[in-house]
Amino acid sequence: MPHKNIQIFDTTLRDGEQTPGVSFTPEMKIDIARQLDRLGVDVIEAGFPISSAGDKASVKDIASLGLDCTVCGLARVIKADIDACIDSDVKMVHTFVSTSDIQREHTIKKTREEVVEMAINAVEYIKGHGLECMFSAMDATRTDTDYLISIARAVEDAGADIINIPDTVGVSSPPTMRMLVSDVYRSVRIPIAVHCHNDFGLAVANSLAAVESGASQIQVTMNSLGERAGNADLSQTVMTLESVYGLETGIKTKYLVETARLIERYSGIQIPPTQPIIGANAFSHESGIHSHGVIKESKTFEPGIMTPEMVGHQRRLVLGKHTGKHAVKKILNDAGLEPSDKELNAILERVKDLGDKGKKVTDVDLYAITEAVMGEVAHTEKRIMLEELSVMTGNRVTSTATVRLTLDGKPYVGAMTGVGPVDAALKAVESLVDGNEMRLKEFRIDAITGGSDALAEVMVGVEDSKGRMVTARAAREDIVMASVEALVNAMNRLSAVPKK
Incomplete structure (x- = not known):
């Protein structure tokens, strides 16, 4: 004994x-x-x-x-x-x-x-x-x-x-x-x-x-x-x-x-995510079935005789291609976000799309995606609709971007050059909406997942002639598309701000 x-x-x-x-x-x-x-x-x-x-x-x-x-x-x-x-x-x-x-x-x-x-x-x-x-x-x-x-x-x-x-x-x-x-x-x-x-x-x-x-x-x-x-x-x-x-x-x-x-x-030796008890994944759940179960009763898919609180850990619902709607909704609700069913479906679709491409979807990724989706869906009557974006780059510094968009129901096409594909694309969008006196004031980009095909989060600030500024974010693997989406979202938001 x-x-x-x-x-x-x-x-x-x-x-x-x-x-x-x-x-x-x-x-x-x-x-x-x-x-x-x-x-x-x-x-x-x-x-x-x-x-x-x-x-x-x-x-x-x-x-x-x-x-x-x-x-x-x-x-x-x-x-x-x-x-x-x-x-x-x-x-x-x-x-x-x-x-x-x-x-x-x-x-x-x-x-x-x-x-x-x-x-x-x-x-x-x-x-x-x-x-x-x-x-x-x-x-x-x-x-x-x-x-x-x-x-x-x-x-x-x-x-x-x-x-x-x-x-x-x-x-x-x-x-x-x-x-x-x-x-x-x-x-x-x-x-x-x-x-x-x-x-x-x-x-x-x-x-x-x-x-x-x-x-x-x-x-x-x-x-x-x-x-x-x-x-x-x-x-x-x-x-x-x-x-x-x-x-x-x-x-x-x-x-x-x-x-x-x-x-x-x-x-200097990192703890493997799968390390029992203390690893990041020790109390993490991605599968829709598992996530739904632990939301209802943690013992369904955890030992029960050991809880995350017992070891100073936290239970996490991890996002990926196996994620279900219950997990996404729970994570967002806990963060004080209340997406509509339409928004939730759009968020879940993007999360699963990233997971299908072999990417780890972090909480930060989810919030960035949610910000982008809720910003898009929130304005059902968008003044600016991005229809198409194409970029041409060569072995020199200059890049050329062509943008096709709808402004107040009318189609417009514009092309601009820039020092890179992102610069050219943003300038092309600005050239088409210049009459509304909105201009790019702030721009920040962060790679929020690892790898050369990292998920990029772009934050832009757009200011109008009265000094009012609106910020918006977009998150995609394509840095150029994320930048343009963020700019368009910000312009739509600024257009919706009541003019005094």
Whole structure:
């Protein structure tokens, strides 16, 4: 039977910083330590003090913060390493040595008996200084089980407070981990921790299997940072323990997303949208059936035992080719927009059109489309109707645009040149409505989706002879068309403004 309370040992500042390309500044480490303490982790492995003067200074700074959690330093079974931890004022020393034959023979070049002796000496030295001691048998999952048990018993007799079983190269499977932890658990009296790497994507599963067999502490990192493919992810591990297993971790889960984003910002490694618990898509729904369901009752297409509020997330209705009218209406209504059925259908059509072209439709896209559609539909009696637009560009600066439009029910055609296709098109429109004394005053364009075929949002401001100005927006993949639509929409709006 698993323990009811599972401790969370966070090694983001140590193993997490060993992620290729990641390096935290001392100030970042302080911020991370405080955030992890706020999150409620039991132990923070603040660093490897012997590795550098900077790391030692950071560990000491973190140890001096007066955090509620235990601050730990890492050390090999070497006196100098342990002394560096002691000098850093940590409460716990995590000492380790390779125990698998492959690592023992090719790295430290020691016999099994020498390794046991080194481990015992290190533990006794740590305990002699009145500190908590965790002992790790590095590469435990590739270590002979009988030998692993013998070294575990030896360090227990030497005074170790907890034994850690690392899956250092991530080769274990849940059944194997379950059996190994069970064997060690039955052989010692002190608590067992596990440290699982994610080389085959099994770090969280292996950690949970260890808990099933008696482990009472799990070593994790935020956002699954760590050597190679990383470590067991804190958020996934905690939420599975609490929501699926019904166990307690003491983690204030409402800070999970907040903490994950801090680590994302400081590490420079983006959280994948599909990352469980903390990813942007974790509580997002695009399908019309799913969206309709969660609008009525969130448990229809979400776990129920875990809500976005529990982890500091938000439920989102995502737009795309699978989107239904209920989702679009809900998003717009929440934003204070009340499109008519006609407008809503037009908005939905454009959203689906973008989705069919393989585009991600963001909330910003929707609002831009809505602004454009509601601006068009709002004026049922438009003075200006765009009928056709064609643009010719060459290998020189000058472009030529031809516009055909209807003004007050009469057809007009105009052509102008410009320094580019957008400039030429806007000038062509202005040339046809110049008699109404409206001119382009402001122009701004933003690419609001990625890629060379990005959705462009254009905002224009049009002013009349009395100084009245109206702004309008349009959003399309074609930048020239979006610019002309925005200009025409603004001119129609300005024409509708009562003249005083």
